[in-house]
Amino acid sequence: MPNTLTGHRAAFHAAAESAREERGTWRRLAVYPTVRGSRTTVGRINHGKADFRPEGSWEAYSAACEDGQAVWARYIGGGPRPAPLPDTMAVRIRYDGEDRGYQGAGVLTVTVSTRCPRCGGPRGWDKVRPYRFAHDGEHITVDAWKNPCGHEDIYAAVLAESRQERRDTPVELIQAAYAAREIGVHASQAANLLSRNGYDDAAALVRGEVKNRGGNCTTLQAVQFLQELGGGC
Numbered sequence: 001m002p003n004t005l006t007g008h009r010a011a012f013h014a015a016a017e018s019a020r021e022e023r024g025t026w027r028r029l030a031v032y033p034t035v036r037g038s039r040t041t042v043g044r045i046n047h048g049k050a051d052f053r054p055e056g057s058w059e060a061y062s063a064a065c066e067d068g069q070a071v072w073a074r075y076i077g078g079g080p081r082p083a084p085l086p087d088t089m090a091v092r093i094r095y096d097g098e099d100r101g102y103q104g105a106g107v108l109t110v111t112v113s114t115r116c117p118r119c120g121g122p123r124g125w126d127k128v129r130p131y132r133f134a135h136d137g138e139h140i141t142v143d144a145w146k147n148p149c150g151h152e153d154i155y156a157a158v159l160a161e162s163r164q165e166r167r168d169t170p171v172e173l174i175q176a177a178y179a180a181r182e183i184g185v186h187a188s189q190a191a192n193l194l195s196r197n198g199y200d201d202a203a204a205l206v207r208g209e210v211k212n213r214g215g216n217c218t219t220l221q222a223v224q225f226l227q228e229l230g231g232g233c
């Protein structure tokens with residue numbers, strides 16, 4: 001056991017040294033079996049202990065990864081503070097619907113963590129680019145990004161992950177419920193969902209739009225309608 005511990009400490013120290021040499025670059029310093037272990041280390045780094053002196057010259061966070069709880073850190077001392085890492089990112093993905101014949105298919109904006117689910121490292125949140133393609137004669141624009149860690153995100157996994165995220169706006173609520181098949185293609189179900197969650201104004205707007213369209217309004221059309229009204233209400 002003591003040998004293992006010493007090995008871990010040496011690897012941790014070496015990782016910290018190499019992170020210090022690459023200012024602003026996030027490095028994975030360690031993986032812990034528990035959240036508690038990783039949080040202790042994050043606290044030590046953010047408070048400038050040992051390898052991480054002086055206080056304020058390092059940033060660290062802990063994130064779930066495939067083999068436990070990873071601690072990622074970057075050295076930010078000796079220069080201007082780099083842009084902070086946001087917690088979440090909103091991306092447009094292609095959604096094929098759940099039925100044959102692509103009924104209800106379209107582009108969904110979903111919110112996911114900026115942390116790669118495999119290694120916990122930052123995703124390419126600051127390198128999101130529009131990706132256009134044609135499908136059945138229709139032009140579609142979704143988002144594409146590359147993660148610095150090299151792990152690739154696929155839309156199906158991003159969609160599944162988005163279902164776990166918290167919703168703040170009526171538009172996010174509808175999109176998440178639709179992706180999770182909690183509501184169906186028709187916008188009246190979106191309106192009912194909004195009412196159930198206390199968004200009475202947005203629910204009334206959607207019902208009005210359903211009426212305007214003579215009863216033919218899909219959930220994703222309602223989403224678009226709310227987005228055009230003003231950034232998700």
Ligand SMILES: [Zn+2]
Pocket residue numbers: 116117118119120121147149150151
């Ligand atoms: Zn990764």
